[in-house]
Amino acid sequence: MKPKSYVRGTMAIAVVLATIITVLSFVGAGLSQFDTYTVGAASHTDYQDEAEYNAWAGVEITTAVYLPFTNSDPAWDWLTTAVIQNTSTETTNITLRYFDLNGVETAVLNDTLPPMGSRVYTPTGVFSGSLMITGTHPLAVIANESPINTSWSGDGLMSYRGIGSISSPSMSVSTINLLPIYREYNGWNSFLAVQNMGDIEAYIVLQFYDLAGSVVHTQNDALPAHSAHWYDVADIPALGANFFGRAIVHADMPIAGVVHTVNSITGETVAHNNRRLQQVDYENYLPRLNDASTIALYNLAQAQATVLINFYDDTGVNTTYYATSLNANGTEFVILSALPALPAGFQGSAVVSSDQPVGALVNTSWTTVPPATFTGYSGVNQTDTVSYVPFVRKSTDGTTTQLNIQNAGITDANVTITYYDENGQIMFVENATIPPYASANFDQAANVSLPSEFTGSAMVSSSKSVVVSGFISQERQPTDAPPDLSSSYQTVNLTNVESGDILTYTLVLRNSAAVSATAVLTNPIPTHTTYVANSAHASDGHLVTLSGNQLHWSGQVISGTPTIIQFAAKVATGLTVGDPITNDATLNDGAGNITEFTAVSLYNPGYGLSINNGDLYTDNPSVNLSLSWGAESPPIEFMQISNDGGFGTGTGWIAVADIYTGWAMTTYGDVQLPRTVYAKFRNANGVQFGPV
Missing domain, CATH: 2.60.40.740 (Immunoglobulin-like)
Incomplete structure (x- = not known):
């Protein structure tokens, strides 16, 4: 006989498993900030933490997003928080599923986001693994990371954009690119995380390429369903010292990945989410650059690629260009300060064009001496007239978010930025006209129309296709600053x-x-x-x-x-x-x-749900549900039942009944975990009650 499984069916309970998951409304800087994008700030002190991320184009938002590296274990140094934005004008039910490194689901959190609302979620306790986020409407998700070790004196922010699922077979995500990859290179070392997005075991092949496009090392692995495996490049001696290149991961299942890179000498840190082959096109847009930036170009084709980078100042004037060629699978790092034709003090944007599929990313070093700050973002080829920025922050503590918007068209783009608080309420709307190929910077520190303390999100809409990124900087607090418990x-x-x-x-x-x-x-x-x-x-x-x-x-x-x-x-x-x-x-x-x-x-009495007349245990996933509801006016007419607190699956709206027989609970093989069944109710006027 199989072991009995514990079940519960109680009113509005999200089951807490081995790890407690908490919901954090971001109030105050310091614990978890965002990888944002900008390179255009005029000056930066040596006491700022900074990070970059790409916004979500409207064509990219999805109802399932994956975070391959999610951590609260001090052994792995960094605390990860997930920032989730509801991009819909309707309320969205979301489910966060936390999986350890063996693929065992350790915790589930169900929550509701208001229209255009956003929240920050943090694992507590000791957790190392990955996160799968699903919603009843499309989401935009960012992962933010800050040091657990308070003695860390380097850059205190990293961030990467979540990886969305793609259901179309023509958009397979079974091959991904991760870069840059360093091993013992002037203090730099990289750390990879690869997540199995599927429901069965995935077999993967990791191939490491040098700058010339030659395979230096190959290794195989098997990822249990939903698990993520982490790879410290320092533990791969076959790469040798002073390795500098990239990795390609092949799998027989959809996968997601992220690479973290830390310099133990300067304290610089950066994170980049994977690029899929299908995401890399013949053009990449780089919304913001300066003369301290480095552009990484990588050829995804099996033939030589001819690449042209056109640089534009903030008004859209083509200031210069750079032409090069890349070997098959080759990589080149273009250091802007070494380009003699680029004007001194350059700030602007660029467009990368190629005759083969090529990817690009940008890293920028803001300071040259420890504690150094370092940021990075991926080149963008998914342009759209609507984009979503999950995190916008303005605070008197020195934290600020800057939005960078690049016009990808050949005529003026009329842009509207709508700022929302965490509850989805519109706080401010601003408009701008951006010339062709130009980029514009919107620094919230100078935005007097937002409150002095603001945390929320933004939506960018435009008359022409644009690309959007954000950049956040945070003044590092001196060690004699008072404690701050305001985010409790x-x-x-x-x-x-x-x-x-x-x-x-x-x-x-x-x-x-x-x-x-x-x-x-x-x-x-x-x-x-x-x-x-x-x-x-x-x-x-x-x-x-x-x-x-x-x-x-x-x-x-x-x-x-x-x-x-x-x-x-x-x-x-x-x-x-x-x-x-x-x-x-x-x-x-x-x-x-x-x-x-x-x-x-x-x-609000009268609403309830019990499983098998209140039994605490069962060895049969097929159960009978007993339901009750309140005496509303007009009366309750419909109900919806689901194993998912976000109601992404289940019955849909059906006629109310006090007994539902043969309900099939979610199973996880022989793994014993608490199960939860949810129900909500609706009256004749469409007013909903629950969930229970």
């Missing part, structure tokens, strides 16, 4: 409740400053509830005590390592429909600063 937050497992329900509150205490906080937390037990005895605990092992119907905790909150406190409370009787149940927490950082954060549930 809390969640509650149930948002619609009835008497007898158990509410689980999760409080995440975060410090975005370099100095530790000696903090004190006070949390009164919410009105209309009673505390569940002995349910309170803290991740740091310190006691959480109850006194005078208030919970108390004190301890250290250090940068990069959140402290998580949980407790449970039972909903009382005697409430009226619509009554709020509010949990208010107060956090004192020990330096005189107070942070308050709240979680709210509503008393």
Whole structure:
């Protein structure tokens, strides 16, 4: 007999597995920033962290996005956060599935994003692996990385764009390119992550090419379904010292990849997501360059490629060009400061043209002495009239996002930038006209129409095809700066409740400053509830005590390592429909600063879902569901059932019934994991209730 599996069917519960997943509304710089793109800022201090990323063209957005490197394990140095933007004008249900390096699903998070809204999601605990994100509407996703080790003195930001799935067979993603690849090259070393996007094991071949296009080393591997394997190039001695080139990964399943490159001498860091063969065309657009940039050209063809780079200043004037040829599979790095025809102090853009499929990427070094800052982005060949930027930030702490927009057409482009807050509300709209091939920079630090503290996203629409990137810089805090706990937050497992329900509150205490906080937390037990005895605990092992119907905790909150406190409370009787149940927490950082954060549930009885009449275990994935719903006016007429909290799969809208027989739960072979079944309801006016 197979082992029994644990099941639960409760109201609005997202099951927490081996790893706790938290939702972070980005408030304050320091913990996780974005790879953004820009090279056009006039000056940069030696105390800035900077990163770049490509925006999502409208033709690229998709309902499934993959992040091959997702980490919160100090052994791997970097903390990864996922920034997700809903690009739809409708509410989107999303599901985040975290897989360890063996492909075992360790956690699932379901959430809802408002139209054009955005959120930041951070794994807590110790996690190393990959992330798969799905939505009921197309998403734009960025991964952001910051050092876990607070003593790291180098560039403190890296980012890469998520890799979207492509379902069309003609757009296979079974071959990807990763570059640049360094091994022991003037302090540089690279680290690769390759993710299996499929549901079965994938066999892969990694081939490393030198600049001349010759294969230097080949190795094979097998990736379990959904897993990602990570490869430290320093551990591949066959490449030898001073290796400089690229890698091509072939697979019998769709794959995604990212390469991180760190210089142990200067502290420079950069991340680049993979390029697919089908993404690389005969033209690449480089929205922003300066004379400290380097362009990497790589030939994807089996024949010699003739390449031409045309450089344009900010007004679209063609200032000079550079012509070269690349061997089959060859790579060339074009150092702009070494081009004598390029004007001194050049800032502008470029278009790379070739008679063979060629890819391009840009790296820019902002400072020449440690602690150095370094950014990079991929050349763009997917132009569109609509693009999405998942993260836009403006803060008095010195953090700012710049958008760079390049006109890919031969006539003027009339551009509109719409800025949204995290809830999808329009905050500001600005317009500009960009000449042919010119690029324009929009620095939010100078945008007086946005609030002084703003976190959100943007959509760029244009009369002509454009390419868009973003660049974020953050002033590094001095070590004597006070602690900053303003990004702390809390969640509650149930948002619609009835008497007898158990509410689980999760409080995440975060410090975005370099100095530790000696903090004190006070949390009164919410009105209309009673505390569940002995349910309170803290991740740091310190006691959480109850006194005078208030919970108390004190301890250290250090940068990069959140402290998580949980407790449970039972909903009382005697409430009226619509009554709020509010949990208010107060956090004192020990330096005189107070942070308050709240979680709210509503008393909304009558909605429920149970599996096999409330059984806790079953050895049969086919189960019977019992459902109940409230007495609404007009009455409930339809329901929808799904194993996916985002309702991307399932029944669709069907007539309500209090019993559903033969429901098939998701299975994972012999792996024992909690399962969740979800349901939501709709009345005759189309108003939805749930999910439960």
